[in-house]
Amino acid sequence: MRRVLILFLLFVITILPSMAFELILPKDKKTISNTEYAFFVGHASNNESITINDEKVFTAQNGAFAHSVKLRNGENRIAVKSSYDFNPKIYKIYKNEIKNIYKPKLVELTPALYKVLKDNTPLRKTPEDYGMNRMSHLFEGTKLIVDGEKNGFYRVFLSKNKTGWVAKDSVEAIPEEENAPKFITMKSETFKNASIHTLEFTEKLPYTIDENSDEILFKVYNPQAAEDSVYTVNIKKPQKYFYKTVSSNGTYVFKVNALPYVENALEGLNIFVDPGHGGTELGAIGCLGDKEKDINLKIALELKNLLELMGANVYMSREVDGFVSLDDRVKMARENGSNIFVSIHLNSIPDIKMDIHKNRGTSVYYYNPNSKQLAESVLDSITTGINTRNDGVRTASFAVIRPTDYVGILVETAYMTNPLDSVLYRGENFPRETAKAISEGILNYVNPCK
Ligand SMILES: [Zn+2]
Numbered sequence: 001m002r003r004v005l006i007l008f009l010l011f012v013i014t015i016l017p018s019m020a021f022e023l024i025l026p027k028d029k030k031t032i033s034n035t036e037y038a039f040f041v042g043h044a045s046n047n048e049s050i051t052i053n054d055e056k057v058f059t060a061q062n063g064a065f066a067h068s069v070k071l072r073n074g075e076n077r078i079a080v081k082s083s084y085d086f087n088p089k090i091y092k093i094y095k096n097e098i099k100n101i102y103k104p105k106l107v108e109l110t111p112a113l114y115k116v117l118k119d120n121t122p123l124r125k126t127p128e129d130y131g132m133n134r135m136s137h138l139f140e141g142t143k144l145i146v147d148g149e150k151n152g153f154y155r156v157f158l159s160k161n162k163t164g165w166v167a168k169d170s171v172e173a174i175p176e177e178e179n180a181p182k183f184i185t186m187k188s189e190t191f192k193n194a195s196i197h198t199l200e201f202t203e204k205l206p207y208t209i210d211e212n213s214d215e216i217l218f219k220v221y222n223p224q225a226a227e228d229s230v231y232t233v234n235i236k237k238p239q240k241y242f243y244k245t246v247s248s249n250g251t252y253v254f255k256v257n258a259l260p261y262v263e264n265a266l267e268g269l270n271i272f273v274d275p276g277h278g279g280t281e282l283g284a285i286g287c288l289g290d291k292e293k294d295i296n297l298k299i300a301l302e303l304k305n306l307l308e309l310m311g312a313n314v315y316m317s318r319e320v321d322g323f324v325s326l327d328d329r330v331k332m333a334r335e336n337g338s339n340i341f342v343s344i345h346l347n348s349i350p351d352i353k354m355d356i357h358k359n360r361g362t363s364v365y366y367y368n369p370n371s372k373q374l375a376e377s378v379l380d381s382i383t384t385g386i387n388t389r390n391d392g393v394r395t396a397s398f399a400v401i402r403p404t405d406y407v408g409i410l411v412e413t414a415y416m417t418n419p420l421d422s423v424l425y426r427g428e429n430f431p432r433e434t435a436k437a438i439s440e441g442i443l444n445y446v447n448p449c450k
Contacts, residue, residue, distance in 0.1 A: 021050055021065075021082050024285050025417075032094045037068040038078065039349050039356055040091075041417050043288045049083040058357070060419035062426065064287035066349075068356040071095040104151035111157060113224075114171040116142040116204075121171075123164040123206060127153035132367070132395055134402070135164050135208040139247045142204040143181065144171060145223045158206055158221040159230050180224035181205060181250065183231060193258045197233045201250035209245070209404075211369045216243065218254045240445075241370055242339070244405040259339060259407065262446055267311030269446065272338035274316070274400060275300035276345040276410075279323030284348030284416035288426065292416050295425055296344045297321065299413065302435035303344070310443060326399040333406060340374065340442065341408035343400050346425060347391075347415045360418040361389025365396045365410040375409045378441030385437030388414050388424060411438060 023042035031038075043063040044050050050057040052067050059065045069078055073095050081088035104127070116138045125133040127150045138144075144166065148155030153165040181203035188197045199220050210217040215234050222229035238258035246253045262269055275296040277283035283292025297318070304314045315336040317329040333341050349359055362382045364375040375393045383390040391412070401408035413434050414421040424430060 020084060021045065021048060021063075021080075022289075023080070024287060024289060026091060026093065029090070030092045030094075032096065033071060034096050034098065036071060037356070038071055038076065038091075038093045039417070040067045040069065040078075040080065041065070041287050041349075041356075044082070045084075047083075051079075051081045053078055058419065060287075060423050062288065062419075062423055064419035064422040066287060066356045066417050066419055073097040106155075107149045109146060109148055109154075111145050111147040113174050113176055114144045114146045114154070115174050116140055116144065116166070116171055118170070121166060123156065123166055123208065124153070125164065127151040127155070127165045129167065130397060132397055134397070135210075136206075136245070138166070138206060139204055142206055143174070143224070144206055146171070146173075156206065157223050158208070159223065162208075162221070162230075164206070164208070177224075180226070181222055183222065183229070184250070186231065186233070188233065188235075193260065195235060195256050197235065197254040197256075199231055199233070199252045199254075201252075203250045204247060205250065207245070207252060209243075211237070216256060218245075218252075220252060237370075240373065240407065242404060242406050243370075259446065262311075265310040266307060266443060266446055269312045269340065270315070270336055270338045271307050271312045271442070272315050272317070272333040272336060272341045272406070273300045273303050273307070274329050274333070274341065274343040275318060276343055278318050278321055281323055284346060286346075286416040286425070287419055287422045290416065290422075290426065292346045292348070293321065295346055295431065298431035299434050299438075300344045302432045303342070303438055306435055306439040307442070310439065329400050330403055333400075334403070338406045340446075341400065341403075341406045342378075342438065342442070343398070343408075343410040344438075345410060345412050347412035347417075349415075349417050356417065359391075359415050360421055361391035362386075362414060363391035363394055363412045365394050365398060365401065365412070366408065367395060367397060367401045368404050368408070370404065371401065371407045371409055374407050374442070374445045377445040378409060378411060378438055381441030381444060382411070382413065382434065382437040385440065386413075386424065386430070386433050388421065 021044040025039050025041040044059050057065045057067045076093045078091040079088035119140045121138045123135045123138050145157040146154040147157045152168055154168055156164045181201050184200040186199045205220050207220045218233040220231045235256055240259035243256040277293035307314045317324050364379040366372050366375040379393050398410050401410050414425050
């Protein structure tokens with residue numbers, strides 16, 4: 001009898017570790033956090049139930065779970081207990097007290113002349129280097145009048161009632177000039193599928209691009225001129241469009257293109273498919289340890305096939321597991337003359353006050369108004385096609401969807417960290433079905449009646 005008992009105990013001791021839950025997050029038993037919540041993401045084994053600080057944790061059918069614990073300032077002891085183990089695992093998370101948030105002050109400066117140091121310098125609505133606040137991307141050598149300073153940015157005087165902001169290190173002071181830049185000429189030409197608007201000045205000047213419901217407003221400012229000089233071109237928007245600004249010296253060429261007319265399905269369209277992350281950049285990690293970069297690639301490869309069957313010319317940022325920078329992704333898409341850009345991702349917990357279970361389903365992001373329609377069409381198609389929760393169409397300043405020279409969206413097909421979503425994205429048919437839904441969303445956007 002004693003022997004049997006010892007054997008049984010040995011069995012229990014050896015089998016237990018293999019049955020125990022595994023945590024993907026937090027990575028360490030002792031961490032420091034600046035967030036409101038601590039996230040516990042992982043998976044349990046068969047029939048194992050998990051409690052965190054005595055609260056039972058919901059576990060999906062594949063064992064995936066995700067749980068958030070609200071943190072107090074200072075040390076938080078969090079006990080994660082398995083039904084297979086008498087002793088809980090203790091996690092110590094130290095939350096820093098956030099006090100006296102630094103509030104930058106505006107300093108007024110005597111107006112002075114500056115020039116932009118390199119191409120693609122963002123001119124922003126607010127002195128912050130994030131968010132939906134870009135008014136345009138300035139060219140190297142653009143002359144600016146700076147009259148204030150805040151939070152590492154200079155305030156740029158554009159006209160009597162308009163200012164912008166540029167990062168301080170993106171410009172340098174230049175000597176005063178005797179003669180203000182001058183306007184030379186302005187013309188607009190209209191073609192079947194495009195319109196070209198040219199404005200000529202003696203120097204490179206700041207410009208902005210705005211859109212309202214029917215028009216694109218392309219404005220060039222001459223703040224050095226004695227009177228308030230703003231040169232505006234109002235361009236009627238085609239139904240589906242993209243646009244581009246080029247400049248040499250003081251000449252600005254603004255070209256608006258209608259999306260090419262397509263007779264059949266997606267015939268002849270240039271579509272860029274961009275599987276997010278890759279190589280050393282894993283993307284988000286799922287409850288069961290799946291890597292986002294791998295699932296993105298599977299969906300993207302399926303999508304490429306389907307779009308090609310519909311007649312599109314498809315280019316990809318990567319077709320294997322490798323690192324590609326964001327700049328290179330945009331560069332490739334531009335070089336290939338892409339009309340449409342689709343970036344494929346899966347989402348993870350945001351770093352904000354958030355109950356983890358609210359983060360579930362599909363969302364589609366766009367930056368420029370010209371891409372909203374495509375985002376809506378693709379979201380609609382995915383949520384009905386693969387039955388994920390509709391997490392909405394949203395705007396965000398992601399580098400790959402900021403350019404205006406294509407219609408660009410970023411698809412977050414599901415949440416890597418959501419237990420119920422993990423059942424979906426781990427399904428064998430998920431990549432093909434998701435790709436099919438995305439391709440149909442693109443088709444409905446391009447060719448709605450077919
Ligand atoms: Zn991602």
